[in-house]
Amino acid sequence: MxxxxxxxxxxxxxxxxxxxxxxxxxxxxxxxxxxxxxxxxxxxxxxxxxxxxxxxxxxxxxxxxxxxxxxxxxxxxxxxxxxxxxxxxxxxxxxxxxxxxxxxxxxxxxxxxxxxxxxxxxxxxxxxxxxxxxxxxxxxxxxxxxxxxxxxxxxxxxxxxxxxxxxxxxxxxxxxxxxxxDVELEFDAPITRDCGSCRLCIDACPTDALDQAYHLAAERCIAYLTIEHRGPIAEALRAKVGEWVFGCDICQEVCPYNASTRGRPRGWTEFEPRHGTRLNLERVLEMDDAAFREVFRGSPIKRTRRRGLARNAAIALGNTQPAAARAVLEHAAAGDPDAVVREAAEWALMRPRTT
Ligand code: B12
Ligand code: SF4
Ligand code: SF4
Structure with missing residues (x-):
């Protein structure tokens, strides 16, 4: 009614x-x-x-x-x-x-x-x-x-x-x-404001996913690639994903509307970091399905399933190249049960060494 x-x-x-x-x-x-x-x-x-x-x-x-x-x-x-x-x-x-x-x-x-x-x-x-x-x-x-x-x-x-x-x-x-x-309530008015001439987010996006103002080519967005995309990530985009393994905050980090926290409420305690703000990638690559489910139960990260996060971990290790990761990448390339993870680990091992 x-x-x-x-x-x-x-x-x-x-x-x-x-x-x-x-x-x-x-x-x-x-x-x-x-x-x-x-x-x-x-x-x-x-x-x-x-x-x-x-x-x-x-x-x-x-x-x-x-x-x-x-x-x-x-x-x-x-x-x-x-x-x-x-x-x-x-x-x-x-x-x-x-x-x-x-x-x-x-x-x-x-x-x-x-x-x-x-x-x-x-x-x-x-x-x-x-x-x-x-x-x-x-x-x-x-x-x-x-x-x-x-x-x-x-x-x-x-x-x-x-x-x-x-x-x-x-x-x-x-x-x-x-x-x-279905209850009728009094309505509020929209805020009339816009970004003006600022374009910091567009210029900062590593994959050019913001191909026009107010328009996202989601198929190139790191948030899509690391979370929603299930298969191999296109080779041309892998280096641009950088160290991100779940989502991306770059276009918000650069935004002047996020520049200060002064006078602003802190997020709910439920949103405080439960695994720190970064993930140990070698450990992620070593997790089996059961360990993945256990660690990420109740976290948004579970959405990638083990395959997605392990694939992302291999790519991020390829991009950052810590020497200590070589053994774990070799192990994944040779024996990971998932072909997408094996291929990402092989790619990471082939990356030119910077050190
Ligand atoms: C699908 C989805 C995604 C996709 C697509 C993102 C996108 N921009 O649409 C992916 C996986 C990439 C994604 C990423 C993220 N998401 Co998301 N996502 C959604 C979801 C489920 C649906 C959005 C949708 O319908 N997208 C389809 C596109 C076409 O819609 P749209 O961008 O709104 O389209 C409008 C404009 O682009 C414009 N438009 C379209 N074409 C054109 C062309 C021209 C020329 C112009 C001028 C305009 C224009 O008109 C459209 C309608 O108004 C919503 C939740 C929901 N139910 O709404 C959360 C939601 C939008 N996501 C959210 C978040 C937090 C994120 C991330 C920040 C997470 C992260 N850090 O990784 C990123 C942000 C990436 C980004 N720059 O947008 C929040 C956003 C909160 C906020 N403050 O805005 C939401 C609202 C979830 C929530 N309940 O809080 N997300
Ligand atoms: S979330 Fe990252 S990849 Fe996606 S539009 Fe923003 S800066 Fe670009
Ligand atoms: S960085 Fe923020 S204020 Fe600047 S254009 Fe992007 S969304 Fe608008």
Whole structure:
């Protein structure tokens, strides 16, 4: 049943204020509300992006999913409002003197999907109780079909940077989530701001994945290559992957919106590093399936499965060439059970030595 308040400034307005206060009390750093109306421009842009093949091997990114992701009113019958939340995952600062494979900040801690969904469901229950117990809602954090960044822009959480990420008043190291509900709430206005003449992210991207402002050729992005791409990584891109073994933060590290942490909330304790901020690559290459599952249980890193992370470890060792890694690379090249890992280790051994 659709719950309609007497007027957006009446019940929906005060309820929105109460809900926002509750969202902040459970730890969300940003919260805004927009309508459940479609996102027609996003649907056009994403459909074109897919037709150009930028999804690479992400076969789950289909036209049908994009269509649905841009039509919240079809995701929940009677949907009226989208409550969009953001939470900082900025915890420690990476130490440039650390050694090992680099992990993108978002994957240092516990799996954000579970952590955020639990608190978003609490928002749904709060709202349901306030309207008498017969509302319906659905939560989204990353893996559901919803254009979360477009929703966040319309809900006033921030604006799109040229690196395609959402830039907010607390920077861009922010996870997004949403609660879609049939309760009508007062909506927020979008922020009208843009990157101006800055293009630091475009110039810093090692693989030229930001081929136009606001447009990502995902098939070249290190985040895609190290996490989503299952087969061998194209040889021309391997050296450019550098030390990254899970995701990439370069286009956010250089962004002036992330320059300072002053006055900004620290990420939730669940997002503090659980394996340090870098991985011991020799140890990763030596892990079997069981060890991989054990070490990365409850971490976003489990998404690559053993094959992906071991392949990435071999490539990063080839790029950094610590002398001590030679034996473990030789062992992997000769006897790793996975052909993709064996091939990456052989490539690493063939790299010209710099020392
Ligand atoms: C698929 C996906 C990826 C893919 C593709 C990334 C991408 N930019 O789309 C890969 C694996 C590469 C990836 C990487 C990362 N991701 Co990701 N990803 C997603 C996911 C699941 C879907 C996004 C999607 O639909 N992409 C398809 C493209 C076409 O969509 P789009 O970029 O939004 O397209 C818009 C613009 O590009 C524009 N556009 C398209 N074509 C054109 C053409 C022109 C000329 C112009 C001007 C504009 C334009 O219009 C489109 C619609 O508005 C979302 C979660 C979700 N459900 O929304 C998380 C999400 C976007 N990812 C997230 C994160 C944290 C990351 C990483 C930072 C992780 C990391 N450190 O490695 C990187 C960032 C890389 C980057 N520079 O974007 C966060 C972003 C939070 C934020 N502050 O913005 C999200 C929202 C997850 C979450 N719930 O927090 N991701
Ligand atoms: S995440 Fe890395 S590879 Fe991807 S666009 Fe940003 S800088 Fe480029
Ligand atoms: S680095 Fe500059 S251009 Fe890129 S997202 Fe940040 S402000 Fe925008």
């Amino acid at each position: 659709t719950r309609i308040s007497p007027s957006p400034r009446g019940r929906g307005g005060s309820l929105a204020a109460e809900l926002k206060e509750f969202a902040r009390s459970v730890g969300f750093h940003l919260v805004g509300i927009t309508s459940a109306a479609p996102f027609p421009q996003a649907e056009l842009d994403i459909t074109r992006w897919l037709a150009e093949g930028h999804q690479g091997e992400m076969a789950w990114l289909t036209d049908a999913r994009a269509r649905l992701a841009c039509r919240p009113d079809e995701l929940l019958p009677g949907a009226r409002s989208l409550v969009v939340v953001g939470v900082s995952y900025r915890t420690q600062e990476p130490d440039p003197d650390d050694e090992g494979g680099r992990i993108a900040r978002y994957a240092w801690g516990d799996d954000y999907h579970d952590v955020m969904k639990t608190r978003l469901r609490a928002l749904g229950s709060f709202l349901d109780e306030r309207v008498g117990g017969d509302s319906r809602s659905r939560v989204f954090v990353d893996d559901g079909p919803l254009v979360e960044r477009d929703a966040a822009v319309r809900a006033g959480l921030g604006f799109r940077g040229k690196n395609t990420n959402l830039l907010t008043p607390i920077g861009s190291f922010v996870f997004l989530g949403a609660l879609l509900t």
